[in-house]
Amino acid sequence: MATAAVLPSHNRVEPGSNQLATASYPETGAISSVDANAVATEWVQSFNQALTGQDPSAVKQLFLQGSCWRDQLGLSWDYHSLYGPDKIVSFLKSAPKGNRIHSVQIDNSNATRKPTVAAVDFKGKVNGVASFLTVETDVGRGRGVVRLLQDTHDGNKWKAFTLFTAMHELKGHEETIGGNRPHGVDHGGQPGRKNWQERRVATENYEGDLEPTVLILGAGQGGLTAAARLHQLKVPTLIIDKNPRVGDNWRNRYHQLVLHDPVWYDHLPYVPFPAHWPIFTPKDKLAEWFESYARLLELNVWNSATLTDAKWDDQKRQWTVTIVRKKANGEEETRTLHPRHVIQATGHSGEMKMPSIKGMDDFKGDRLCHSSQFRGAESIPENQTKRAIIVGCCNSGHDIAQDFYEHGYDVTIVQRSSTYVMSSKNGLEVLLGGLYEEGGPETEDADLMFMSIPNAMLKRMHQDATAEITSRDEALLKGLEKAGFKLDDGPDDAGFFMKYFQRGGGYYIDVGCSQLIIDGKIRIKQGQEIEEVKPNGLLFTDGEMLEADEIIFATGYENMRGTARKIFGDELAERVKDVWGFDQEGELRTMWRRTGHPGFWFFGGNLALCRYYSRMLALQIKAMEEGIMKYEDP
Numbered sequence: 001m002a003t004a005a006v007l008p009s010h011n012r013v014e015p016g017s018n019q020l021a022t023a024s025y026p027e028t029g030a031i032s033s034v035d036a037n038a039v040a041t042e043w044v045q046s047f048n049q050a051l052t053g054q055d056p057s058a059v060k061q062l063f064l065q066g067s068c069w070r071d072q073l074g075l076s077w078d079y080h081s082l083y084g085p086d087k088i089v090s091f092l093k094s095a096p097k098g099n100r101i102h103s104v105q106i107d108n109s110n111a112t113r114k115p116t117v118a119a120v121d122f123k124g125k126v127n128g129v130a131s132f133l134t135v136e137t138d139v140g141r142g143r144g145v146v147r148l149l150q151d152t153h154d155g156n157k158w159k160a161f162t163l164f165t166a167m168h169e170l171k172g173h174e175e176t177i178g179g180n181r182p183h184g185v186d187h188g189g190q191p192g193r194k195n196w197q198e199r200r201v202a203t204e205n206y207e208g209d210l211e212p213t214v215l216i217l218g219a220g221q222g223g224l225t226a227a228a229r230l231h232q233l234k235v236p237t238l239i240i241d242k243n244p245r246v247g248d249n250w251r252n253r254y255h256q257l258v259l260h261d262p263v264w265y266d267h268l269p270y271v272p273f274p275a276h277w278p279i280f281t282p283k284d285k286l287a288e289w290f291e292s293y294a295r296l297l298e299l300n301v302w303n304s305a306t307l308t309d310a311k312w313d314d315q316k317r318q319w320t321v322t323i324v325r326k327k328a329n330g331e332e333e334t335r336t337l338h339p340r341h342v343i344q345a346t347g348h349s350g351e352m353k354m355p356s357i358k359g360m361d362d363f364k365g366d367r368l369c370h371s372s373q374f375r376g377a378e379s380i381p382e383n384q385t386k387r388a389i390i391v392g393c394c395n396s397g398h399d400i401a402q403d404f405y406e407h408g409y410d411v412t413i414v415q416r417s418s419t420y421v422m423s424s425k426n427g428l429e430v431l432l433g434g435l436y437e438e439g440g441p442e443t444e445d446a447d448l449m450f451m452s453i454p455n456a457m458l459k460r461m462h463q464d465a466t467a468e469i470t471s472r473d474e475a476l477l478k479g480l481e482k483a484g485f486k487l488d489d490g491p492d493d494a495g496f497f498m499k500y501f502q503r504g505g506g507y508y509i510d511v512g513c514s515q516l517i518i519d520g521k522i523r524i525k526q527g528q529e530i531e532e533v534k535p536n537g538l539l540f541t542d543g544e545m546l547e548a549d550e551i552i553f554a555t556g557y558e559n560m561r562g563t564a565r566k567i568f569g570d571e572l573a574e575r576v577k578d579v580w581g582f583d584q585e586g587e588l589r590t591m592w593r594r595t596g597h598p599g600f601w602f603f604g605g606n607l608a609l610c611r612y613y614s615r616m617l618a619l620q621i622k623a624m625e626e627g628i629m630k631y632e633d634p
Contacts, residue, residue, distance in 0.1 A: 009417035010488035013502055014559070017581025017589060020502065022463070022492055023083075023456040025126045026066050026161065028149045031117060039158050040106055040115035040131040043148055047160075048103045056089040063088060064151055064159045068454040072616055073167040074101050074137050074144075077629050078593055079616075081454045081585045096634060100138045101165060107132035107143070112441045120147050120161055122464035128161065132448065135165050139628050140619075142167040145452035164452035168615065173622055175232040177270070204300045206337070212238035212300070213625060215321060215339040217567070219301055220249045221268070222345035222603040224290060225610040227299045228269050229618035235625060238337070239294075240305040240323055246294045247287030249347075255376025256403045257283040259607075260395055260509040262428055264436040266607040267443050269614060271296055308334075310342065310568055317598060317631075341621055344567070345603040350558035351566065355391075359533035363551065368533070371396045371554040377407035385410060389538055389548040391530070393419050394505050397554030398513040401522050404550075412523045412546055414530070414538075418488040420499055420507040421480060426472040427496060427509060430465050436608075447612050455501065455586040459494045466495030476510065479518035484526050501588060504580055505556050560602050572597055579604075592617050598631045 013019055043062065050058035063069070063085040070081045075095065082088045092099050107113040113132035120126050126149070133144035144165040150156040174180050186193075194202070206212060214230055216223045219241035230237040243249060250257075259266065259281045263273050266281065271293060278285075294301050304326035311320045318340045326332050352370040360368065371392070377400075380386050388404040390397045391414040404411045435446040453461065466489055470477065477487060490499045490507070499507045508514070516522045528540040537547040559580070565573035575597040577590045591602050592613040603610070603617060623629040 008488070010420065010499070010506060011491050012506075014504075014578065014581030014589075016578050017502075018584055018586075020459055020491070020498070020582045020586055021456050022494070023068070023454070023460045024066060025121055025460070026064050026149060027152050028126055028128065031127050031150075034117060034129065036115040036117050036129045036131070037106070039129045039148060040146070043146070043158055043160070044104055044106055044131075044133070051099055051101060051103060054098060056092045059092060060085040060089045062159055063163075064149060064161050065153075067159070067161050067163075068457065069160075069163045069165070070452065070454045071101075071165045072451075073140075073619060074135060074142055074165040075099070077620060077623070077633050079587045081456070081587055083454070083456065083585075097138070101135060102138060103136045104133045104144060104146075104165070105136075107134050110442075110445075112445050118147070120149065122461045122468070129158065132445070133165070135167070137167060139623070140167045140170045142169070143448055145448055147452075162452060162454060162457065164448075164454075166448075166451070166616075167619060170619060170623060170626070170628060173233060173626060175229075176234065177232060200298065203298075206238065206300070206335075210236070211337055212236045212339050214238070214341045214343060214621060215240065215319070215337065216343045216345050216603075217241075217307060218249070218345035218347065219243070219246045219290070219294070219303070220345065220347065221290070221607050221610045222347075222605065222614075223343070224293060224297075224299065225269055225614035226343055226345060226603050226617055227301075228293075228297045229614040230621065231297060231299060232270070233618055233622045235618070235622055237300060238339070239299060239301045240307065240325070241301065241303055242306055244304050245287075245291060246301055246303065247290040250283045250287040250290070252375070253283055254371070254374045254396070254400055254403060256399060256406075258511070259283075259286065260424065260511065261606060261608070262432065262436060264438065264440060264443070264446075265432055267611060268293060268607065269611055272443065307567065312572070312597070312599060314598070319599060339599075340625070341599050341601065343601045343603050343617070344560065344564055346560070346563055346567075347557070347604060350560045350563040353556045353558050354553055355530075355555055357530055357533050359535075362535050363533050364535040365537075365549045365551065367550040367552075369552060371400060371552055372557075374400055374552050377404045377409060380408045386549045387537075387547055388412070388550045388552065389414060389525075389546055390552045390554055391538075392416075392554035392556070393508060394554065394556070395508055397552075398508050398510075400552055400554060402513040402516060405516055405522055409550075411521075412525055412548075413517070414525045414528075415486060416527065416529060417506075418486040420488055420490045420496060421473075421477065421485075421510055421514060422469045422496060422507075423473050423476055423510045423514075427469050430469050430472070431462070431496065443611075447608075451612065455582065459492065459498055462490075462494045462497055463492065466490060466493055469495065476514055476518070480514055483517050483520065484524045485517055486526055502581060560604065564600075564602075568600075572600060576600060576602075594620070594631065 068083045072079050115131035118130040128149040130147045135142035135144050147162045148158045149161045151159045214237040216239040219239050223239045227237045262279050309322040323335050352372045354370045387410045389412050390401045393413050393415045528542050531541045532539045576595040579590045583589050
């Protein structure tokens with residue numbers, strides 16, 4: 001009987017998700033001289049004519065074979081990546097309301113947005129014309145990006161290689177910013193009127209008959225950004241969090257934690273980090289910023305609050321929730337509320353993934369815990385030696401190992417499979433350069449350019465980008481391999497982002513720990529599973545025993561669906577779909593979109609993803625509340 005092939009760990013996907021295909025670049029002619037504005041204008045005119053005429057066959061002629069139209073809430077109330085002209089035409093023909101996008105226009109509002117000659121590949125060998133777009137739909141307005149290439153099989157006609165369209169606002173329900181900002185005061189004689197502070201307290205505490213339309217669980221970047229977007233759309237929203245202060249989800253993490261992403265990538269909506277902010281943000285500084293952000297944005301947050309009961313009424317389409325809250329004066333109160341939407345924003349993933357290993361309860365050392373419970377290494381008295389073992393070697397595992405080393409411990413990292421490693425300097429320079437950097441495009445423009453690349457095409461680009469990073473990091477990577485550290489290049493050699501999207505782990509952005517491994521200051525135990533936890537350390541399947549005073553399991557987290565089951569019970573957990581990993585079209589599953597259970601949403605991701613998708617989630621909720629869309633609408 002044939003043995004099933006074992007999938008390499010670096011190609012592993014979330015259960016039930018799809019292995020993302022890799023796009024290819026079309027054959028295209030060399031560009032000597034071209035009027036980018038004229039090329040883009042002609043294509044846009046032809047595209048609008050096809051839309052106006054409701055003529056899918058005419059739309060088909062404007063797209064290359066191997067092209068993709070990626071859309072977010074413009075064509076439907078979901079996210080789609082439609083690969084190839086036939087798929088695009090099929091989708092347009094099957095849409096119950098026809099093509100909801102009415103027109104697109106060239107966006108000439110700044111130098112970044114206007115039509116220009118640009119490469120569509122990483123190496124700069126496949127060149128065409130790119131332009132930002134403004135988008136008009138039946139119910140809203142949005143933005144987009146088109147990349148045009150010449151079709152060598154059709155007389156070098158300019159056709160779309162990628163088209164991206166995304167709704168950004170609902171007509172008649174625009175955000176209360178800029179020219180739509182609130183007045184702030186009603187002048188004139190109004191006996192008994194309350195001032196801003198009094199109104200703010202009443203709103204924050206939902207006094208009297210006030211009820212939140214949306215309840216958010218978790219005051220991290222997901223909860224805060226979602227609440228900020230909803231607030232600007234005038235959707236009453238309440239965040240609850242078990243911690244005493246906003247930002248504690250970062251304050252309570254390990255002592256030396258600093259973000260691995262740069263400041264330009266991490267801005268929050270409406271209030272970007274100031275110009276003096278460090279490139280890499282320490283955890284406690286970020287926590288302070290979150291606390292200030294909640295106050296500045298007038299977000300309603302109940303800290304030291306726990307959801308104790310939640311029931312959904314399918315007929316009324318609303319929740320009945322019970323919240324126990326410890327108020328600032330120390331009093332405890334129980335409130336019953338009736339939101340129509342609940343957003344689970346309790347973290348990027350779910351519950352900590354703590355392995356169950358024989359002998360764990362018998363460990364006699366100082367500490368055995370999950371990385372999420374690790375607060376930091378403690379200093380060792382002189383003339384004493386302590387040993388620490390970290391099981392798992394993604395970002396947290398490396399950071400914790402480095403923290404132990406800096407406090408004088410004898411440190412070993414247990415690497416069970418392989419890891420993608422890139423240096424912070426070279427990796428971020430290659431992957432984010434030109435978009436998220438000092439003097440780069442406006443953040444919203446950078447987000448649009450990044451999101452406009454369909455994931456299958458991003459994967460192809462990042463194969464070349466990963467090769468470039470590997471070349472720059474050659475000495476570092478060879479040193480790691482010599483030290484016994486097993487490396488990989490990510491799914492199908494596509495590196496960091498694809499590993500992050502596909503399985504949410506398996507990588508390390510090096511900020512110093514790799515050199516400690518190379519120099520032998522931190523040892524590696526590679527390729528062996530743990531047989532048993534002994535009172536004084538770990539016994540491995542190869543028979544080796546490693547003694548330890550502290551053991552930290554940096555073994556990741558479960559799916560968010562497991563947390564939903566723990567909080568809301570089996571009935572909801574069985575109705576919602578699994579989170580993360582790619583669906584059949586190459587879009588991320590369930591996150592920031594309808595989950596399968598009305599009135600329930602998952603929200604998570606790094607700061608950049610939360611910044612971007614908070615708008616998309618808020619628009620869906622606002623559209624439902626205004627009767628513009630129904631939950632069942634395609």
